[in-house]
Amino acid sequence: MIERDDAVAYIAKLERDLQAAQSRIAALEREAELHARYARDLDRRLAALLSVSAALLISHDIEAIIKLVVQQAVELFPGTANAHIYLIENEQDCRLRLRASAPEHAPAPAFSVLAEMAAKAPRALLLSGPELEYVIHQQHTAHPLSIEDCLWPQSVLLAPLRIEQQRLGALVICGEQLSHLYHPRDLPFVQALADLTVIAIDEVQQRQRAAALQRDLVHTQSLRAEAEARLNAAQAQLLQSAKLAAVGELSASVAHEINNPLYAARNSLYLVEQDLPPDAPQRTFLAIAQQELGRIARIITRMRDFYRPSRGELTSANINALLRETLELVTTHLRHNHVTVRTRLANDLPPIVAHADQLRQVFLNVILNACDAMPSGGELTVSSELIAARAGAPATLAISITDTGVGIAPEHIPHLFEPFYTTKPHGTGLGLAISAHIVTQHGGRITVDSQPGVGTTFTILLPLEPPVTAS
């Protein structure tokens, strides 16, 4: 009997043990299932974060990045009603502005309080239940909350968007009302999402900054090149005009110093000549000496005129004779440069009233320029003719000087007659300027027609009588 009772008790014990074991098994099974769910959950989140980071890497636009992040946040945390990103608009007052929401509708105004709190936080925060409500009421005493405002989510996840010491904004994720509470283990994920976002935003900003700097650099470099070119031009011009001023001043002072000895020499010769008998053999060389001294006197006057405008005498001049004289003067120079000269001078040209010396200077300048334009030789054509624009109009002399040289580039043509404009490394830029001045003083015009590679023609038009002001 006792044995049977013992057996019954033993069986009952075994049954209890069995039950306990079964319940433990059930508990373990539940736990295993829970772990499996966590594992799946973690896998899912990891995959989501990885895809976010991959997407952020290739995205070059801040708007696209933050939109992607809020969408992914809703996916990443089950039970999320909506997610928002606020960014700091300007760094002085740290004012936050809502920049992206998912789903796309504006959150309650009081959410900005949460955003501010998140932006100032060092790490991600989880707020839920009464704690959340307390925070909102604390911050919002100035503005009483409306009924809708009071329909609070049970919990929110907040994360600051910051890189190093710089605050960029905040990420706010809200759970569905009355349904879901976030768990503290969500915090590393929300922090990771926020960090990813911030890195992506920062990279875009750095890239924009780099592009802006690059543009600035290019701009600055071009400005610098331009300024350098201008400086060089100005320096060259300054040097040129300083040289000219020095030459002018020197020649003027030399001219003046020479005048006294010249005066004494030529007049002494004159006095000697007065005492000689008319048939004295010395007269020949005396005359040469006097003639040459006269030439010195004229050169001195020219040197002085380099510094101040000439006041030469108007005389009746033969243009053809002037042209021949000028050509004779440069015959050697032209031959030396393998330049052949052709002349087409019209017969029976009427004499012209002009400053002969000055016109000679004009012809000389233009002919020497033509010679310079033919470094490997060529042909120089000098022609003169009488033209009348129309019947009854005052007659005009046209002198053309044509070379078969390198020609003048079109961009130089408008500046040819400007003083100090020169394309020659050793030019003064004065020859054509002075020439144009002289021709204008005579009431005439000087024109140029040039074709690069073919040659250049300078045409000088002179009225037979200069205007009254020219004298």
Place this chain on the structure above:
Amino acid sequence: MAAYRIQIYDDDPTAALVTQRGLQALLGDEVIVQATTNANEAWLACANGNVDLLIVDPSPYGAAAALIRAVRTYRPYLPILALTAYDTPGLRARMQALGVELYAAKPIELRELAPLVSQALHQVV
């Protein structure tokens, strides 16, 4: 008729000599030409009253301006001829301002200078 007296002041002695000899040769017995490189000497000659024409070289290094001012003050009617190697429009204007009515620029030839001088002398009454 007494000869006209011409006083030359030129701080270049050679130029002074040539002007003196030249004018003397060209104008002959009609004139007595004296030259000096000393402004004071020229001034004394003018002040003594025996000068009919003063020829001055207003060189920037000489005392011509002072001489001209002094002569203009004490002998307002004495004709003065400026004969300069430093001809510029500025000098011409300055000479006019000082009351110098005659002006010639070196290296003028003597045969051009002589008529100028002779004309100036004959205007003196």
